[in-house]
Amino acid sequence: MKYTKCNFAMSVFGIMIYVTDLVADILLSARYFHDGQYVFGVLTLSFVLCGTLIVQCFSYSWLKDDLKKAGQESERYFLLLHCLQGGVFTRYWFALRKGYHVVFKHSSRTRSFMEGQTDPHKEAIDAATDLSMLRLFETYLEGCPQLILQLYAFLERGQANLSQYAVIMISCCAISWSTVDYQVALRKSLPDKNLLGGLCPKLTYLFYKLFTLLSWALSVVLLLFMDVKVALFLLLFLWLMGFIWACIQQTQFCNSLSMEFLYRIVVGFILVFTFFNIKGQNTKCPMSCYYIVRVLGTLGILTVFWAFPLSIFNSDYFIPISATIVLALLLGIIFLTVYYGIFHPNRNAETQYDETDGNSAQRDCRMRYFLMH
Template identity: 50%
Template sequence: RYWFALKYGCQAACKQTSSRGASEADPSSFIQKQAIDAVTDINMLRVFKTFLETTPQLFLQIYILLGHGKTNFYQYAAIIMSFCGISLSMVDYQISLRKSLPDKDEFHVLSKFMYLFYKLLTITSWMLSISLITLLSVRTSVILLIFLWICGFIWTLKQHTTFCKSKKMEYLYRTVVGIILIFSFFNIKGRRTKVCISIYYATHTVVTLGILFLYIFWKPSIIKEICYIIVSILTISSLVLGIIFLVVYYSHFHPTTYCTHQACSDEVDEVAWQKDRMETGRFQNFLMQ
């Protein structure tokens, strides 16, 4: 992927210098589009890597922090950087995806910040909730995560994605997306997601509140009361603020609101208000190389 991006980027740069008045049908424009598509693929694979590698490490860090109580500045800094890294990977992917879709307007500065805080806060709240239930019962936590992955995988199957050439790679892709859906919403088909995203975060809210109420009635000795109060405040405040940023982002700061074309359709991680329609462009055949 990096080789393709570098190759197409160099070719596009060389041809643009030789023919500055190029049209969209010009070969240099086509090569530039290929370079942008390759970068978008890289950013999507980076999202996969982040959720498969960084998220488990972050979960383990929080679990150790809450369970043992021995903390220092570097542990807090590492956890904060991990949260920011996960959220920034989602933002980078959205930015590159917007550039790869010709009928989509690019992110504005406020849109980027609103999307970043929406992802950062909702992921933070959910990771803290999962860490709390793991402290209470590892078996319950594993069952919950497996159940959520199964739900995400089934939803992915129903989308009938066609992002890979072979069926084996397609199922691998759906498996990874199912893992991502455990922690954050990820629309993979570019269709209407208003209902899906509402159900998704409503479920997260119910599960989060259920975990906090379990701690109130169970009162496990593994975690100090003051620590539980702090984590509970962080969890609830992050969830509430994250949902507020989510609503405000899709209501006022989403790039689609700046789009002048009425035919603009949904894309990854977007609450849609238009009818479903078939797209024959880049989005349907995302990972075809």
């Protein structure tokens, strides 16, 4: 494994999107409060706080586990940093500093290291991998609900201010980037996985996730216009099914039972919006069932909306939105088929590693028990 300049650039771009997304959400919530739209302001701020609180919990839990493995005591100031919502920024600081030294300062010396010493490249990759997992959590816990909320606010008013446009665009960028960054980090950190090389596989994977998510987000927005209670019940039901699926799969990502329970709750939430392989097994059948249900659910929402049009909804938007939903879903399924039919690495063809260079790394890698797709 080698940490490259491209990996360092992805980490830099990642923190830029993270900060921009956070600032845009805070400014938009302030704009809502200023305009007297307190419900939208509270919801916007709540999504930010909920997402970042859960991310800080996982960050601190992983930090304690890493310190325990290293035989070190958990420092109290790390807990204080995470309580002050500074855990992710601290991780970015250490990851960027470590990555910078590996790539630019000691690139020649880090190619060889004494037996018993830790590979600097592996340290940099592990730090970047932890950040990619945390960003994936934050994106789906905060970015997806935020995207639905802002689309709803835009369609309700028939117009959007600059802050809303910014949040919608940044949310799409954050979701796209964190998903691709996670996929790259996944295959970079696991020695028995083929790398996701080339621009075409990455773009195909990005468009598959983005189009299927956009189609579903717009469908949920239409359902919210129809009946908020029905929409919330549907989302709650889908979350419950995802949570039960994670329990049935007996995920083993966290060391403590409480954090594992929280992890399954988060996995259930992520499965509301997109599919991930939560156990690293062959999921051709579950994924097919997932997207069959997604297609049926989307078509059902559109059918009901066409059969019972709402007077409160701006009809000028309905036809283009319906066309966008169908087209985005169709494109998403096409990109999904292309990715798994052409670009997805064949597991049977993956490199087999012996005990010294593969299995020991696999046992110590947190990513191995995370979302695998």
